[in-house]
Amino acid sequence: DPDADGEGMASARSEPRDDAFPDDGIFARAATDALTQGAGTVGAAIATLVRRRFGDGPLAQHVVRALEKNEAVELAEGVWLLHAHVEGLAEAALLLAAGRFEHPGRPPARIVALLASPLDSPPERHLRLLAAFARIAQDETRIARLAAAADAASLRAALRGDPVEI
Numbered sequence: 001d002p003d004a005d006g007e008g009m010a011s012a013r014s015e016p017r018d019d020a021f022p023d024d025g026i027f028a029r030a031a032t033d034a035l036t037q038g039a040g041t042v043g044a045a046i047a048t049l050v051r052r053r054f055g056d057g058p059l060a061q062h063v064v065r066a067l068e069k070n071e072a073v074e075l076a077e078g079v080w081l082l083h084a085h086v087e088g089l090a091e092a093a094l095l096l097a098a099g100r101f102e103h104p105g106r107p108p109a110r111i112v113a114l115l116a117s118p119l120d121s122p123p124e125r126h127l128r129l130l131a132a133f134a135r136i137a138q139d140e141t142r143i144a145r146l147a148a149a150a151d152a153a154s155l156r157a158a159l160r161g162d163p164v165e166i
Contacts, residue, residue, distance in 0.1 A: 026129065030094040031156035036149050038099030042072065042080065045112045049095035059088055063116050075137035078108065078147075083115040083130060092117040092129060096155070098147050110147045111137075136161075 033052045038045060046067055054060035066084035073081045080101075095114040102108050113133055117126040136142050136159060145158035157164075 026092055026094050027132075027159050028156060030096050031152045031159060033095060034149070034152060034155050035097040035099070036151065036155060038097050038101065040101060042101045042103040042109060042112055043068070045097040045099075045101050046082070046114060049097055049112075049114055053093055053095055062086060062088060063093075067114055067116065072103070072106075072109075072112075074106075074109075075113075075134050076140070076143060078110040079113070079137045079143055080109040080111065081113045081115065081130070081133065081137070083117075083126070085119045085121070085126065086116045087119040089116055089118040092121065092125065094129065094133065096146070098149055098155070111143060113137075 033049070035045060035048055035052070038048070046064060050060050050063050050067075054063055063084075063086050066086045067082045070082055070084055073083075075081050080103075093114075093116045095116075097112040098110065100108050100110060101112050115126070115129055115133065117129070136146075139161070142158055142161055145164070146155060149155035149158055
């Protein structure tokens, strides 16, 4: 079979595009556990998201402490990311909050993203997830859709970059 541009043969192995949505469950789960139309402080958003995913036990407290040790990175205007490697975590977790979140001395965030990876996971995996979310954050249309998402389905569609249904 010819490849997309008609030159040569398509390989039997398909390489993922650099901008492909990493649909390995982490982003889908992020949409399911997300806080939409939230308001308050960034710290309260962190606590709420972690509690939704991990409950109130020691692991949740450990995840919050690990994330709060790091300064939020502003990937785009109003899009903040905190990330950490966390001891005792079984799998990577992406947690998302959309709304308006205040933080002293900084402009409000409309999206707060938290990425927690197991301490013993390969750093490349963490970096791939960071890069995937950073690419999403650079797309203002997707960010506007994330910020306006009212439920998990619309949030997941925004993450994936699915066409808007009219």
